[in-house]
Amino acid sequence: METAKKPSRVQYRCKKCQKIDRKGRLAGHFFKYHVSFDQVPFSCSLCSFRCQTQQHLLDHVTKYAPHVKEAKLRGVTDLRRYLYKSDNPFSVSV
Ligand SMILES: [Zn+2]
Ligand SMILES: [Zn+2]
Numbered sequence: 001m002e003t004a005k006k007p008s009r010v011q012y013r014c015k016k017c018q019k020i021d022r023k024g025r026l027a028g029h030f031f032k033y034h035v036s037f038d039q040v041p042f043s044c045s046l047c048s049f050r051c052q053t054q055q056h057l058l059d060h061v062t063k064y065a066p067h068v069k070e071a072k073l074r075g076v077t078d079l080r081r082y083l084y085k086s087d088n089p090f091s092v093s094v
Contacts (some may be wrong), residue, residue: 027052030092043088046070046082052092057083
């Protein structure tokens with residue numbers, strides 16, 4: 001694999017449909033289009049966000065503006081309420 005000066009700009013390719021994107025986004029894409037919902041390792045039931053790590057999900061519920069806004073609108077104070085952890089997670093490497 002080639003090394004880039006700015007890791008955040010490194011592009012990854014989806015093994016299933018050849019879509020190219022940044023790693024974090026591509027993982028989300030993969031879980032959305034190629035993995036059944038009950039196999040997504042972590043997801044947010046409020047906005048259907050899906051990801052592979054708990055830390056990523058925690059970042060989502062605390063930093064993703066549309067989620068934070070929606071949670072406020074609903075009066076949700078417990079941000080972890082919408083976190084979902086799969087019992088049967090699918091592991092993806094992109
Ligand atoms: Zn794909
Ligand atoms: Zn969310």
